[in-house]
Amino acid sequence: MTRDTYTMERNIHMRAGYALLVVLALVLATVLSVNGATPASAQTLAADRVGIVCTDGPSFTLTTKTGYISLPDANTMFMWGFSSGSDSFQHPGPVLCVNQGDTVTVVLNNTLPEPVSIMFPGQENVLANGVPAQPEFDGGALTSLTNTAAANGGTVTYSFVASEPGTYLYESGTDPETQVRMGLFGALIVRPTVGSNFAYNRADSQFDPSEEFMVLLSEIDPFQHQAVEQGKPFNMNTYHPRYWLINGRGFPDSIADNFASWLPTQPYGALAQIQEFDPANLADMPGMARYLNVGTEDFPFHPHGNNGLVVGRDGRPLEGPTGQDLSFEKFAINIGPGQTWDVIFKWFDAESYNGDEFLPDGVTPNSDYNPVPVTIPDMANQVIGVFYSGSPYLGKSEVLPTGTPTLNQCGEYYIISHNHALFQITSWGANMTGPITYMRIDPPLPNTCTP
Amino acid sequence: MSHLPSIPAQDPKGDKGMIENTTRSRREFLKVAGGVVAAAGAIAYVPAWGGKVLRPEAAVAADGAPDLYLAGTDGWMSLPPGPPIGFFWPDDIAPEPFNTYIFGFRNITGMTPTQKANQKNKAQHSAPLFWLDQFDPNNPVDFRVQVTNLGLALRPDLFDAHTLHWHGFRNVIPFFDGEPSGSVSVPTGRDFTYVYRPRDPGTYMYHCHVEDVEHVHMGMTGLVFVRPLQDGNTSFYSSGKYMYNDGDGSTGFDREFAMFLSEVWAESHWADSHIQLPEWSDYRADFSLLNGRSYPDTIAPNAPIDAGASQHALAVGTDPNGELVAPDGRPDLQYQPHSSLVTCNAGERVALRFANLGFREQAMTLAGLQMRVVGRDATHMRGRDGTDTSYETDTINIGPGESYDVIFTAPAHSGGTGPDTYMLYNRNYTRSGNLDDSGFGGQQTEIHVYPTGSVAAQQYPNDWGI
Numbered sequence: 001m002t003r004d005t006y007t008m009e010r011n012i013h014m015r016a017g018y019a020l021l022v023v024l025a026l027v028l029a030t031v032l033s034v035n036g037a038t039p040a041s042a043q044t045l046a047a048d049r050v051g052i053v054c055t056d057g058p059s060f061t062l063t064t065k066t067g068y069i070s071l072p073d074a075n076t077m078f079m080w081g082f083s084s085g086s087d088s089f090q091h092p093g094p095v096l097c098v099n100q101g102d103t104v105t106v107v108l109n110n111t112l113p114e115p116v117s118i119m120f121p122g123q124e125n126v127l128a129n130g131v132p133a134q135p136e137f138d139g140g141a142l143t144s145l146t147n148t149a150a151a152n153g154g155t156v157t158y159s160f161v162a163s164e165p166g167t168y169l170y171e172s173g174t175d176p177e178t179q180v181r182m183g184l185f186g187a188l189i190v191r192p193t194v195g196s197n198f199a200y201n202r203a204d205s206q207f208d209p210s211e212e213f214m215v216l217l218s219e220i221d222p223f224q225h226q227a228v229e230q231g232k233p234f235n236m237n238t239y240h241p242r243y244w245l246i247n248g249r250g251f252p253d254s255i256a257d258n259f260a261s262w263l264p265t266q267p268y269g270a271l272a273q274i275q276e277f278d279p280a281n282l283a284d285m286p287g288m289a290r291y292l293n294v295g296t297e298d299f300p301f302h303p304h305g306n307n308g309l310v311v312g313r314d315g316r317p318l319e320g321p322t323g324q325d326l327s328f329e330k331f332a333i334n335i336g337p338g339q340t341w342d343v344i345f346k347w348f349d350a351e352s353y354n355g356d357e358f359l360p361d362g363v364t365p366n367s368d369y370n371p372v373p374v375t376i377p378d379m380a381n382q383v384i385g386v387f388y389s390g391s392p393y394l395g396k397s398e399v400l401p402t403g404t405p406t407l408n409q410c411g412e413y414y415i416i417s418h419n420h421a422l423f424q425i426t427s428w429g430a431n432m433t434g435p436i437t438y439m440r441i442d443p444p445l446p447n448t449c450t451p
Numbered sequence: 452m453s454h455l456p457s458i459p460a461q462d463p464k465g466d467k468g469m470i471e472n473t474t475r476s477r478r479e480f481l482k483v484a485g486g487v488v489a490a491a492g493a494i495a496y497v498p499a500w501g502g503k504v505l506r507p508e509a510a511v512a513a514d515g516a517p518d519l520y521l522a523g524t525d526g527w528m529s530l531p532p533g534p535p536i537g538f539f540w541p542d543d544i545a546p547e548p549f550n551t552y553i554f555g556f557r558n559i560t561g562m563t564p565t566q567k568a569n570q571k572n573k574a575q576h577s578a579p580l581f582w583l584d585q586f587d588p589n590n591p592v593d594f595r596v597q598v599t600n601l602g603l604a605l606r607p608d609l610f611d612a613h614t615l616h617w618h619g620f621r622n623v624i625p626f627f628d629g630e631p632s633g634s635v636s637v638p639t640g641r642d643f644t645y646v647y648r649p650r651d652p653g654t655y656m657y658h659c660h661v662e663d664v665e666h667v668h669m670g671m672t673g674l675v676f677v678r679p680l681q682d683g684n685t686s687f688y689s690s691g692k693y694m695y696n697d698g699d700g701s702t703g704f705d706r707e708f709a710m711f712l713s714e715v716w717a718e719s720h721w722a723d724s725h726i727q728l729p730e731w732s733d734y735r736a737d738f739s740l741l742n743g744r745s746y747p748d749t750i751a752p753n754a755p756i757d758a759g760a761s762q763h764a765l766a767v768g769t770d771p772n773g774e775l776v777a778p779d780g781r782p783d784l785q786y787q788p789h790s791s792l793v794t795c796n797a798g799e800r801v802a803l804r805f806a807n808l809g810f811r812e813q814a815m816t817l818a819g820l821q822m823r824v825v826g827r828d829a830t831h832m833r834g835r836d837g838t839d840t841s842y843e844t845d846t847i848n849i850g851p852g853e854s855y856d857v858i859f860t861a862p863a864h865s866g867g868t869g870p871d872t873y874m875l876y877n878r879n880y881t882r883s884g885n886l887d888d889s890g891f892g893g894q895q896t897e898i899h900v901y902p903t904g905s906v907a908a909q910q911y912p913n914d915w916g917i
């Protein structure tokens with residue numbers, strides 16, 4: 001098909017689609033008004049299903065629990081974890097959200113058969129039971145990086161002032177090569193004084209709070225977990241990860257909603273659902289991704305289709321002594337063990353590859369409505385991806401060949417993000433799983449995904 | 452319903468390089484965020500990050516023929532002799548003089564259909580080096596790459612699709628991203644054309660994204676870079692050649708060399724040629740490669756290059772069947788055409804473009820010379836407020852999927868005959884060897900500095916000029 005005939009056919013098709021959309025919107029509006037219900041905003045709905053799930057502070061109780069998680073190869077894994085209060089086991093630990101200047105209190109209740117502690121890397125002047133936290137020694141030998149809660153019911157209370165905004169880890173400081181690997185870790189977010197929609201106290205770190213996401217990267221050696229479960233020793237010299245996870249899940253579970261019912265102990269999804277960045281709207285802000293690495297080596301995470309702007313690392317903004325901007329763009333977020341990177345990102349329809357499906361009637365297509373400038377092969381001459389709408393254009397769907405499955409809902413885009421140490425894109429032999437997630441770009445509102 | 456991206460009129464600032472527009476002026480930002488700033492009191496003020504936003508342009512050559520034709524297929528290559536690696540390497544079914552099974556791309560631009568078909572089972576590694584000019588709104592021309600899937604001669608049972616994923620391309624739409632789940636991929640015997648408007652100069656990489664753990668590791672990987680609009684302006688640097696739109700010549704260079712990093716895990720290559728599946732979490736890099744070769748092969752010549760046909764991609768010489776012509780005296784390197792030897796005259800500025808699609812972080816060290824990092828991940832080393840964040844180093848720690856743009860200045864020649872030699876090698880010594888007794892090999896090459904005036908001007912990237 002030449003470009004001209006293609007464009008013409010598409011115009012006809014899209015006009016019909018446009019009319020159908022209007023009808024659908026009217027029907028929906030009618031139904032809602034009849035029922036007297038107030039439609040929840042798209043932002044609210046999305047925020048529940050995707051994005052960071054905060055456990056708000058500044059006072060927390062973390063209880064150690066044991067439990068199991070599901071992995072993409074259908075294996076289950078014995079884990080240890082921190083849960084909030086008396087909640088059941090979850091992995092990873094709750095995302096602790098506090099405000100800059102808060103005095104944060106964390107009561108650790110330990111139910112495990114060995115002493116446990118919590119380190120707060122990046123925080124200063126941490127107190128344990130009211131006195132400065134200190135490493136523990138037994139006859140001169142180090143036994144813990146910080147004060148412990150005794151085995152089988154012990155308690156310790158940590159407190160500190162969250163003086164600097166940013167993203168931090170918290171993790172066990174006791175027998176950490178076992179306890180951290182077993183899952184005793186989580187994320188701590190300190191919101192800056194200027195507002196929760198800023199990464200730091202810099203005007204240029206503002207983001208859209210409905211597009212804030214966590215990318216917590218971890219790894220599992222199944223033999224270590226089996227040894228712990230069976231009470232047997234494990235030789236760390238044989239340590240060899242076989243699973244790599246995002247927010248405690250492997251792909252495809254990683255893109256399931258927060259609190260997906262089939263993942264009862266893995267509450268946190270990693271799908272980055274956003275709207276395209278609108279340069280004409282001065283109020284539109286980019287999204288924000290908080291990366292954390294609790295593994296044992298660098299994880300080079302690669303978001304397709306956007307260069308993240310790294311504005312902070314390890315809870316400090318990237319700025320010079322007099323406020324110079326030292327942020328940098330990256331297409332590979334190469335994050336080291338124990339590091340956190342704060343990354344602002346967006347996706348913009350730079351070439352207006354939007355077809356003309358959103359043109360009001362009577363408006364002539366112009367250069368702002370570029371069709372994709374290639375002859376698109378017949379569907380039979382393409383292999384169709386499971387997230388494909390059948391159309392190159394955002395917000396548009398085409399009929400797919402009979403028998404072709406698609407998970408696409410309303411012509412939204414799915415652009416992948418994944419660890420580029422590609423041998424880690426596996427779950428102990430189940431290839432193309434593990435540390436993968438997607439950026440989902442929804443069509444402009446209203447669309448048929450969101451009334 | 453209306454979705455009309457009304458882009459505010461912009462002052463082009465008179466700099467050809469500054470076609471990217473900042474969406475919010477300082478004044479606009481103050482209106483939006485001023486209240487917050489005032490409440491905070493002491494926070495450092497800089498403009499908001501609307502980021503660089505681009506003005507959509509209608510391209511005039513949208514319907515032209517593709518600028519580059521790539522074919523995906525399988526084939527064989529040669530790694531330097533060394534002790535056997537189990538029964539995995541050298542591969543017992545490899546045809547002489549080769550020893551390693553690969554998947555890869557070939558440049559089939561200008562070939563007849565028969566010649567194209569002949570290239571099945573003739574893949575090369577690394578993939579053809581290609582480069583583009585930054586999209587110019589004053590001369591808006593798309594760059595199009597057609598990918599043909601020739602199939603896998605040794606593994607017809609796989610009937611794998613292929614794609615072209617341009618790693619790091621900003622604001623890509625799924626249709627042109629090559630990630631197969633998000634859109635479409637190219638079945639055996641079919642073609643697909645990818646369209647690019649490269650807005651951001653710098654060094655990138657490309658690879659097939661179908662079953663990418665396997666297809667990337669098997670060799671469907673190469674380097675692509677974008678030349679800045681500032682090129683041709685000799686007022687900043689005499690050569691008129693730059694890595695970025697620097698406005699001050701700080702990224703100007705006289706010669707450029709692509710340094711593409713990849714790896715070979717012998718067991719997985721053997722597994723693909725023997726209809727087996729490796730356990731990827733057992734991965735190890737048995738060989739580490741520079742531009743598809745392992746030292747000392749890295750300093751062997753380039754295959755014969757048709758400089759006139761190499762406007763946007765290295766055009767390696769071919770015979771009447773379309774077969775690659777091997778580098779002079781090295782029939783075993785027929786499918787590894789890219790040399791990594793760096794040649795230059797004393798006093799010249801030399802640009803090295805590093806990109807890593809191995810699965811391990813590498814530590815590329817240049818002994819005796821300082822490299823200035825002027826770009827990373829196709830981003831000029833500048834803060835949003837213009838702060839210069841470039842830096843000097845002798846070692847580039849480059850992770851999988853990262854790129855680094857560096858420039859060094861060749862020192863004075865020491866006198867006497869022949870060039871001075873400086874070594875560029877992977878400081879992770881387990882990856883700068885070929886498992887043999889010499890202790891040297893892998894990701895390693897030589898930099899030869901000649902007396903002023905000895906080396907002719909480069910006709911294409913990685914050209915020796917001698």
